[in-house]
Structures are given as C-alpha cells and as structure tokens.
Amino acid sequence: MASGGGVDEVRNKQVILKDYVSGFPKESDMYLNASGTIKLKVPESSNAILVKNMYLSCDPYMRGRMKQPIPGNETYIEPFKPGSPIVGNGVAKVLDSGHPDFKKGDLIWGVTGWEEYSLITATQTLFKIHHTDVPLSYYTGLLGMPGITAYAGFYEICSPKKGEHVFISAASGAVGQLVGQLAKLLGCYVVGSAGSKEKVDLLKNKFGFNEAFNYKEEPDLHEALKRYFPEGIDIYFENVGGKMLDAVLLNVRAHGRIAVCGMISQYNLEHPEGVHNLMTVIWKRVRIEGFVCDEYCHLFPKFLELVLPYIKEGKITYVEDVAEGLESAPAALIGLFTGRNVGKQVVVVARE
C-alpha cells in the first residue's frame, strides 16, 4: 500500500539544467546535485508511481527543450525547467505504486527524470515492459521512442515500396540504424551517411546497408549523392537538415518523399542555414513531411510484433553507446551534437 509516512529518505543524485541554453550546449550547462534525497514511497492517496531509474536515453530533440521558449512560437514539447532535473525517456523499475495499473517490481519505459529515483505522476505516458528476453536498454532505443520513430517515419510517412532507393542521414544513430534495416528487409536499395569511418563500417558491415559514406570527407554532397544514386533518391529519411537536405533536393527522383525526423545540424545554430533548392519540390512533385513519434504511440504493439521476431532471428541488430553512471550523462548528451556517440547513446544509472 502506498504510504509516505515514517519512511527513511535515501540519496537521490540528479542532473540539473542550470539555465536556458543558446548556441552550442556544454557539459557545464548542467550539473550534478548529489545532496538531494527522496522517500521511496508514493505520497498517500496519490496515484503516482515511484521508480528506480535504470537506463536513460540521450536524444537530439532534447536540445530543443533547453531553449528559452519564444512566446507565440512554442514547439510541440515544453522546455526543461532551469534548476530542475532534465527529463527524458528511460527504463525504470517500480518500487512503489499508488496506481492500479502498476505494481512493485514492474519494469516500465517512458518519461522519467535524470536522477536515481523518480516520482512519476504522468503515468499515462508510460509503457509496461513485457518482453525481457532482450537487453532492457533497448527500450530507450530500438524498442522505445527511437524505434517507433523509425517505424512510423518509414512506414507511415515515407510510403515505401520494394526496390525503391532510400537515403538516410545520421544513419548509424538511434533511429537511422533501424530505418536502414527496415528498408533493407523491405527490399530497398539503402545508402546511409555518417560522420566517421567507424560508423560507415557499421552501416555497411553490421547493418547491411548497400552503401555508406562519411559526409565529412565529401567536398561536394551533391556529387556524393549523385555517385550513390545515379538514378535519384525515392525516399530520404532526414535527420540532419541544412546542406544535406539541399543536396538531396538536387538528387531526388520524381514523386520523392522526404520524412523529416530531425535536423541535428541546425539545433545549435543561432540562425538556421538557408535551404536553397526547394523549387525542386515542384518540378519533381516531392512531398516533405515532418512528424513526431508522440503521435504514433498507438502503433507500439504492432511495432513490437514486427520487430521482436526480427531481433530474435538476428535479422535486426542494434548498436548502443553506453555511458556508465549518472555523472556521465551531461557529456553523453552533449556528445550527440559532435557525433561522439557510435549508435544509440544510453546512460546506465543502475543495471537492476
């Protein structure tokens, strides 16, 4: 039974956002508060749950939440609160529950805090974890929000057909690696771009992309894409924006589709770069469509049904970059924006 009375408090380390961030974020925009405490019980007559956080997810969209909101021009998600812990997706274990749907010992994934323990009131956003014969950390990536993002973005937005030519930027990232594998399983020709030789090797040798290239070594992205897509691009899964989008627009095929998942190259710029080749959308009758995974959560059961067997058969694989300890979380998050991470960036707070 939920009761807060007479329970000892334990330490609860937290990663706190110092203040709103403009420009390139730094580790010092956050700090570790090691002096906080928490009672490991939900307050009486609350229907919240109290969880022990295990794995935290570092995602590029979190950069947007560090920004000072501009009145009248809010984004789809509210900003972080300076002085409070960062919030994001994570995997956690229920220690106490005032909610009929959750009980002690349940594993969940969803929105939690960057801290050792969290009291979660918005339980409607959580998913219970039923399949534990896969790494639990996958619920921050392959089987979590990035997974649904890849699935919904590819199947719902890209309208893919067998044999089509698919290009994915930031292709070794949390979302890209799955999009590429889904596209390959459908019978598409798949090319990815990434920012290092190691990532390019992963794309070609681990994820089975047809081709991959290091965008940092390409003096002319337009020429690079022409080389890999002499007949043009049917589908572009957009994760980076800016110059890459401009180059894709010059190489897109008639009736091409561009699913805009993210534009990480633009998130830290004071003024976003200009995209110059949009006239192509007329000539080539292109559809550019933005989406956010929050609107596709209802597809989660269908998504699991598709992906779990593939994982067990070894037909879908996943690479994670695991940072140890809450202390490492700020650097792990910042690392996304320099491309330091190889694969999905996870922070381990506790393994059980």
Add this chain to the structure above:
Amino acid sequence: MASGGGVDEVRNKQVILKDYVSGFPKESDMYLNASGTIKLKVPESSNAILVKNMYLSCDPYMRGRMKQPIPGNETYIEPFKPGSPIVGNGVAKVLDSGHPDFKKGDLIWGVTGWEEYSLITATQTLFKIHHTDVPLSYYTGLLGMPGITAYAGFYEICSPKKGEHVFISAASGAVGQLVGQLAKLLGCYVVGSAGSKEKVDLLKNKFGFNEAFNYKEEPDLHEALKRYFPEGIDIYFENVGGKMLDAVLLNVRAHGRIAVCGMISQYNLEHPEGVHNLMTVIWKRVRIEGFVCDEYCHLFPKFLELVLPYIKEGKITYVEDVAEGLESAPAALIGLFTGRNVGKQVVVVARE
C-alpha cells in the same frame, strides 16, 4: 480531306525565343518574325491538325523553359528551342484536320505555338471545347491549365476542411483567384497577398477573400501573417517562395499543409534564396508538397462539372488582363515577373 498540294501559303507571324535566358528575362529575349508563311492544310497522310490561334496563355512556369537545361538535372518539362516559336497553352480553332477526333471548325485548348497558325502533331494533349457560353479566353485560365492547377492543388494536395484558415500568395493571379474562391465556397477563412492596392481591392471586393494585404507594404511578413492569422495557418497555397515561405513556416499551425504550386519570386534569381525556418515542419508536423497540373488532367471533366455552374450562378468570377495582338506577347510574358498583370494574363491573337 487533308492535302498540302496546290494550296497557297499565308503569312504566319511568330514569337521566337532568341537564346536561352539567365537572370531576369527581357522582351528582347524574344523577337517577332513577320516573314514566315504556312500552308493552311495538314500534310497528306499526317494525323496532325492545323489551327488558327485565338488566345495565348502567359504562365510563370514558362520562365523555367527559357533556361538552358542542365544535363542530369532536367525539370519535368522540356526547354524551349532557341530560334523556334515559344510554345504554351492556348485556345485555337481547327482549320484542317488529318485526325479522326478533330474536324474543321472545332474549338480546342492545349499546347500550341506563339504564332498565328500552328500545325499541331501532339493532339493527345488537346482538349475539345464543348461549352462556348463562357468567354473562350477562360480556357487559358479559369477553365484551362490554371483552373485545373487550382482545383487539384486545393482539393488533392491541401486536404481542405470547412473552417480552416487558408493563405494564398500571388492571390490575384491566374491560379490564386480561383483557389481563394474555392476555399471560400468550402467555408474556409481566406487571406491573400498581392503586390498592389488594386490587386488587394480585387481580392477583398471582387473575389470575396476575408482579408488581403500588399506584401510590398509589409516591413515584416512574419508580423503581417501573425496579424491575419492569430491562430495560425492551416493551409498555404504557395505561389511565390522565398521570404514568404519562410514567414509562413513561422505561422503555420500543427498539421499544416503547404501546396507548392510555384515560386515566382525565385525564377529569375541566379541563386535561389535560402529558406531558414524548415525546422518548423518537425515541430508542427507540416506537409509540404509540390505538384504540377499535368498529372491531374484526368480530373478535367469533374472540374468542369463543379466550376461551370458556379460561373453561371455568379459564384465564381474571374479577372483577366488581356493584351492585344501577338506583338504584345513578349511584354505580356515578361510582365508576369514584375507583377504588371492584374489577373490572368492572356494574349489575343484573333477573336474568331
């Protein structure tokens, strides 16, 4: 019976493209050749038709056809041929026919030459005119290619719903004036932009737009749109591109749709302007979609069925800017790019 033998030749004035054009086109990029002649009979055993041109259509997309083609980066339509007459849509009367579907006296609209008489071999692109109780020149505009463009762009690309907030740029042009009236008839809130007081007056007083503004008098397009769309834009019918698109992206509502019909502000620039606010397509889950009317010609009968009664009931009206004589055609075409025309730009070659 079609026969070229023993038939006298008549004079056939033509408007010739001198050479490929870069930058802003000038009247002197074309010239009138008054010395040509033509036989008013189709050659023996040809299935072409010989027509007398009556009304010629000046359309912004024609600028793209004046450009030197870039190998490997062709647009959806082939360039004009320097030294040959301009080609475009027009209304014409059949004088002789080698084709079973056409006979002497038929009125047609479709692709013809900028000349007094044309021998048309690509007869599959022509439409026969069955309704002559409307001005024949309408088949270059309201009932022609711009009409289908407005109809397909609005109904097929914008997915409009009653009560939605619709913004149209170049709104008094050949396409925009019809889009606005279709949107009003559906029960939308409709605002248009144009480049002069006269055009703004037309939008508000003749076409029944809820509001209209002169973009040239707005120091900040973002603020102007905020003023007319305090709750945001659901549908943007894009005819101009560049800065206007950037301002719309800052004012678009969640799940907004942008139908990209044209980007006339960009056609004469050596380097198109950059569009900076594309990140909004993610946050607001926006769809941007380009289209060309050629892919919607099958809708023409359905379109006529909708629009003809509205015209007869006075519920849809149309404004044309009529230039007299083939000699005036080059200036009329160039005038599109300075916004000189008020309404659909037509050139009369002959009234019967």
